[in-house]
Amino acid sequence: MASGLFGMAFIPYYNHLMELLDTNEELKKSAKGMFSQMCWSAGGALVGGAVGGPPGAMIGGIAGSVIGYCRVDPYQSMVETLRKLNDEDKAKLVKKIQELVGSTGIEALTRFIASQAQREILVNFLRKAAEDFKGG
Numbered sequence: 489m490a491s492g493l494f495g496m497a498f499i500p501y502y503n504h505l506m507e508l509l510d511t512n513e514e515l516k517k518s519a520k521g522m523f524s525q526m527c528w529s530a531g532g533a534l535v536g537g538a539v540g541g542p543p544g545a546m547i548g549g550i551a552g553s554v555i556g557y558c559r560v561d562p563y564q565s566m567v568e569t570l571r572k573l574n575d576e577d578k579a580k581l582v583k584k585i586q587e588l589v590g591s592t593g594i595e596a597l598t599r600f601i602a603s604q605a606q607r608e609i610l611v612n613f614l615r616k617a618a619e620d621f622k623g624g
Contacts, residue, residue: 496575498582504594505585508601509567509614515607516563569618577621588613 527588532555536548573581586592588610589600601607 499578501582501586501592501597502578504597505582506567508598509570512601513601514604514616515611529560532569566615566618570614570624573621581617581621584617585613 532552537545
């Protein structure tokens with residue numbers, strides 16, 4: 489299997505990615521903003537609307553916002569999911585990120601996240617990948 493994983497050459501890149509996710513405040517801000525825009529109140533509004541029509545949607549949206557605020561940090565949940573990947577999935581993730589970044593170099597990944605738009609693209613990609621790896 490090591491030959492299929494290129495002798496574990498993906499590990500330094502993966503480790504750098506995880507370090508960036510742990511320490512880069514701009515990535516965290518991008519993720520939190522995206523997650524909050526996507527999740528807060530949407531689920532509550534949907535359920536509330538299904539149960540109580542338009543007034544239920546409004547109440548559900550408010551309740552969903554409060555619950556979402558109190559829930560686990562989705563960014564940390566995503567990072568933890570990515571940390572728990574097996575080596576084969578880590579290699580797949582690294583390959584896809586390298587394709588997204590357009591380079592296999594670690595420095596290119598660091599440069600890639602310098603732009604707000606690219607940070608959002610990366611975080612959105614990682615969120616989707618974490619969901620896929622979880623089977624969700």
